[in-house]
Amino acid sequence: MESLEKMSEALQQGKADEVRDLVTQVLDAGVEPKKILDGGLISGMGIIGERFKRNEVYIPEVLIAARAMHAGMSVLEPLLIKAGVKMLGKIAIGTVKGDLHDIGKNLVGMMFKGAGFNVIDLGVDCSAEKFLEAYEEHKPDIIGLSALLTTTMTSMKAVVDALKEKNSAVKVIIGGAPVTQSYADEIGADGYAADAASAVEIGKSLI
Numbered sequence: 001m002e003s004l005e006k007m008s009e010a011l012q013q014g015k016a017d018e019v020r021d022l023v024t025q026v027l028d029a030g031v032e033p034k035k036i037l038d039g040g041l042i043s044g045m046g047i048i049g050e051r052f053k054r055n056e057v058y059i060p061e062v063l064i065a066a067r068a069m070h071a072g073m074s075v076l077e078p079l080l081i082k083a084g085v086k087m088l089g090k091i092a093i094g095t096v097k098g099d100l101h102d103i104g105k106n107l108v109g110m111m112f113k114g115a116g117f118n119v120i121d122l123g124v125d126c127s128a129e130k131f132l133e134a135y136e137e138h139k140p141d142i143i144g145l146s147a148l149l150t151t152t153m154t155s156m157k158a159v160v161d162a163l164k165e166k167n168s169a170v171k172v173i174i175g176g177a178p179v180t181q182s183y184a185d186e187i188g189a190d191g192y193a194a195d196a197a198s199a200v201e202i203g204k205s206l207i
């Protein structure tokens with residue numbers, strides 16, 4: 001559908017007002033909310049994710065596109081809930097204890113939202129207890145841990161251990177500048193992502 005392609009393109013260009021207007025127009029034309037979500041918003045964010053992975057766009061462009069997606073979702077979300085549309089999965093994300101960096105975490109959250117996940121953002125400086133509470137309260141499919149400092153990435157192990165003690169079935173993905181696949185293996189995390197787009201791919205493969 002031409003208008004959904006137009007919406008996808010406007011989203012990629014970060015035109016938030018245009019995306020919001022197009023969502024309203026397409027809804028008025030009788031198109032189902034789920035079709036708009038998949039064909040307009042998720043497809044646009046997916047293209048941005050792929051381009052980000054190929055270094056064709058950078059963090060500022062992704063953030064602007066994500067803002068445009070939020071503008072469209074603000075119109076669409078209540079209708080999706082009303083229609084009982086099931087999201088792809090649920091992820092709780094946070095930056096670990098002692099670390100106040102949030103750009104990477106925010107980017108990952110936006111990419112997951114753009115892929116059709118329900119995202120619970122726990123913020124920064126999150127203790128193992130905070131992640132456990134989020135697990136108990138929200139029952140996410142995935143927990144995402146972010147760290148930018150070598151000194152704070154050790155906090156990731158405490159979260160993984162605490163979740164294992166609970167015998168939780170939740171999958172844990174870790175990421176951030178100092179984090180590696182070998183560290184993920186060492187602490188028993190289920191996945192490691194080098195960038196936001198990879199995080200979504202790993203998330204989808206885990207659920």
